[in-house]
Amino acid sequence: MISSSHKGCKISYKKVPQMLTLIISISECPLTSQYNDNILHSSSNFTCPSPLNNIDLCTVVIQNLEMTLVNCESYCVFIGKDLADPLVVEGDIAVPYGLQNADPCTARGCLWPKATDGNVYVPYRISNQYSQRETNTIIDGLRSFAQSTCVRFTPLDRQRDFVDIQSQGGCFSFVGRRGGAQVVSLARQGCVFQSTIQHELLHALGFDHEQSRSDRDTHIRILLENVIRGMEFNFRKIQTRNLGTPYDYNSVMHYGRFAFSSNRQPTIVPIPDANVAIGRATQMSPNDILRINRLYNCSMSTKIEHTPHYWH
Template sequence: MLSITLVQRCSTKALVNEAREEIENNIDKNKNYFSVSARIERANKNAGKSNRGFTIVNGDIAVNTGLQNADRCTSDKCKWPRRSNGKIHVPYILSWRYTRSEKRVIISGLQSFTNLTCIQFVPHTNEKDFIHIVPDRGCYSHVGRQGGEQMLSLKSNKCVYFGIVQHELLHALGFQHEHSRSDRDKHVKILYDNIEPKAEENFQKYDTNNLNTSYDYNSVMHYA
């Protein structure tokens, strides 16, 4: 599932593969992974430039206004720090504007990482850096830790699905899309003639460290 170094290499290759399998198996059985990208695309149809100082690129990645590409998240600055106990704590605030049922879905997505990896999403107290999950205009997240408060949007009635929650949280942890990883051309062929106008940016390739993990066609991070 893309560059594990982005979360301070807290997982071994075996754990990565195990977590990948478990996470994919826990996605709503009535909605395959294609629905994740399709739902995000529909929710973000009119997202575009935000009044919060960033723009949505590559489908659902927030970048600061003036930049054209998503951060590759290769520096320590964008990684969430690991504690002395080996755990990575990622503080978050969950907006009060979500319904009770929506909160259950989001919290389930947060807990799926705690159950399978060394990453623990914890309620924010006084930490300087944290994720603020809000029902903004679409489904989006920055890539990696930004410093201070960073918005992660899961629009009500559009983005609050288990697979989408995991997808955006993985971006916040520093992960790119599966089809953007450095070795993607060995596994998929991008038919650029079939891509809708102005959507080519969704298929950019990045210099990722894949930790010898196999390309995952069923990944929640894979666009169809």
């Protein structure tokens, strides 16, 4: 935890993987209203509670590290230098700064190209940070896509665009092809598992989280009252391409029911049956595979699975 002060405001902050969480002491901030055109609002559009004199702390997530406090009246605004690293939203989706509310990636042409032989070749490079056992696990995850889709992850040769697998701060990936070396982070502590590897690679192929689907409201309830304050943006709903497939509780892309919980209570509840298991996939579901094949026009055929799983 680092502490500093500026214009009478005491600021303490700590680095969270790929983003910065600031805890601001509102009571010691001057109530000014200095603005300029370079203001960068908090990435979560967090508004400090009112009245201010009844609270001690205000937690915001901001987009820049080298910051100067501009205003702390009805909300907290900062200016500063943008970080080169991506911001991570929804737990593991990396986005460039300023694009947190961007359209789904398939709307801007983020797919990997298809070769004349009908396969989609995605070059990859694995960092030497990993042990041989971890490297083998990652390679197994990469190869699993070839078993039932036309996607082929291949070792990097001289290609310009490729997936750069590294052990950074947690598990995260950009959504879709970004161009150049795009990081897929699989931290050695907690991310080198089949389901996680497939999950992050599915992001890299262009897929969002299942609970972000445009039709989610008929399948799940989001309980924002149980979500950690300032983390509500992780439960956004977006206009997704569902590719004619049903909502899939068994998807490897689905959050668990206690994701980002502040009080050990559920943040996601399936409806109409709250007992359906979510977030427990150990590998891609048949519907995950079907979506890959439909998105990339693969010739494989996969059965659509409608049967939910239940808690025992």
